[in-house]
Amino acid sequence: MSSDSSPRRTIRRSALLVVALLTGLTSLPACAGADKTASALAADAPLPARVPEGTKLIVGDPVVKVALALSGEIDKFSFEIEWANLSGGPQTTEAFRADALDVGAVAEIPSIHATWTGLPVKIVASKLRKDPINHPTYELGIAPGVSVKTLADLRNKKIAYSPGQAQGALMLRVLKKAGLTKNDVTLVELPSTGDVYVTALAGKQVDVAPIGGVNVKRYSAKYGRDGGTTIPHGIRDDPSHLYVRTSTLEDPAKAAAIGEYVRAWARAARWVYEHPEEWIEGYYVKDQGLTPEDGRYLVDQAGEPDIPADWSEVIARHQETVELLAAETGNPVLNAKDLYDLRYESLGASAVNTVKGGA
Incomplete structure (x- = not known):
């Protein structure tokens, strides 16, 4: 019996040892998670002043990447940046959900839609244009053969509409200004x-579409002889933002790095304005393949950037947009202020003012 029981006891002891080892290994991630939770940065905690060594951000901001390269600042970060070649709300939100992006550059709509779809996000930087009515981001393209001289003439017209993007919200604002509803x-x-909207206008798929950038100039040049025109909408359409997932800000290292990026982002905007010829050649011509004439048109159209140190007016306007979209979509009305991380409010403006001061 003793010769049989000894191997059995050995096997039982070995089995117990394996179970104990597996149990210990299985518990490690839970311990790591607990440590992470314990070290998470609270939403109301001050931003860390120093970026730890080894920190990395994945940033989707291709335009600013070029500006930083041209200004010589792209290699001056205290952390590693991986640049993602994407922009716009849908791409950015998809990348956030895939855990493939830390910072995105968008207008004011994506943060609203992200929140409505269960993705908590925060805006960490805001930029406007000085004299926005005379430097609009978009104009209303009018299809050849269609008569639209004023906003009131939009009644009964087919209008291009992109829900979830800035142009979609703009058209809702335009209709409201004209005293019209979507039923009109x-x-x-x-x-x-x-150039989807330009093609839709030229093909009479729609009568009206908000078009921006060089498409405004090219549309008039190409289809003006056929009666294609553009008209101003007279509404502020210039807000642009950097935003991140709320969970990203719980990482103290990334929260600090984002602050450093916001400052560089603001300086880049100012550099572009103060170096128009270098920007035209380096970005519009070499990077985007446009002509110098197109680049000059876009620089003039953009005007001077305005990076506010106080976001009160920005948030108030954002609240109007939230309520407009909520009424249109049936989603709940959000408190726009909840979309902003006010710890970053003054960073961009202070960075620009430091540059202006020559410090």
Whole structure:
């Protein structure tokens, strides 16, 4: 019996040892998670002043990447940046959900839609344009053969509409300004990417579409002889933001790095304004493949950037947009202030003022 029982006891002891080891290994992630939770940065805690060594951010901000390269600042960060070649709300939100992005550059709509779809996000930087009515981001493109001289003429027209993007919210604002509702027009859902809207106008798929950038100049040049025109909408359409997942800000290292990036982002905006010829050649011509004439048009159209140190007016306008979209979509009304991390409020403006002061 003793010769049989000894191997059995050995096997039992070995089995117990394996179970104990596996149990210990299995518990390690839980311990790591607990440590992470314990070290998470609270939403109301001051931002860390120093970025720890080894910190990395993945940033989707291709335009600023070029500006930083041209200004010589791209290699001056105290942390590693991996640049993601994406922009716009849908791409940025998808990258956030895939845990493939830390910082995105968008207008004011994506943060609203992200929150409505269960993705908590925070805005960490805001930029406007000085004299925004005379330097609009978009104009209303009018299809050849369609008569629209004023906003009131939009009644009964087919209008390109991109829910979830800045152009979509703009058209809702335009209709409101004109005293119209969506029942007074036909909204045609189209993504506002590339030259989709220009093509839709030229092909009479829509009567009206908000077009921006060099498309305004090119549309008039190409289709003006056929009656294609543009008209101003007279509404502020210039807000642009940097935003991040709320969970990213719980990482003290990334929260500190984001602060450093916000400062560089603001300086880049100012550098672009103060170095128009270098920007035209380095970005519009070499990077985007546009002509110098197109680049000069875009620089003039953009005007001077305005990076506010106080976000009160920005948030108030954002609240109007939230309420407009909520009424349109049936989603709950959000408190726009909850979309902003006010710890970053003054960083961009102070960085620009330091540059202006020559410090």
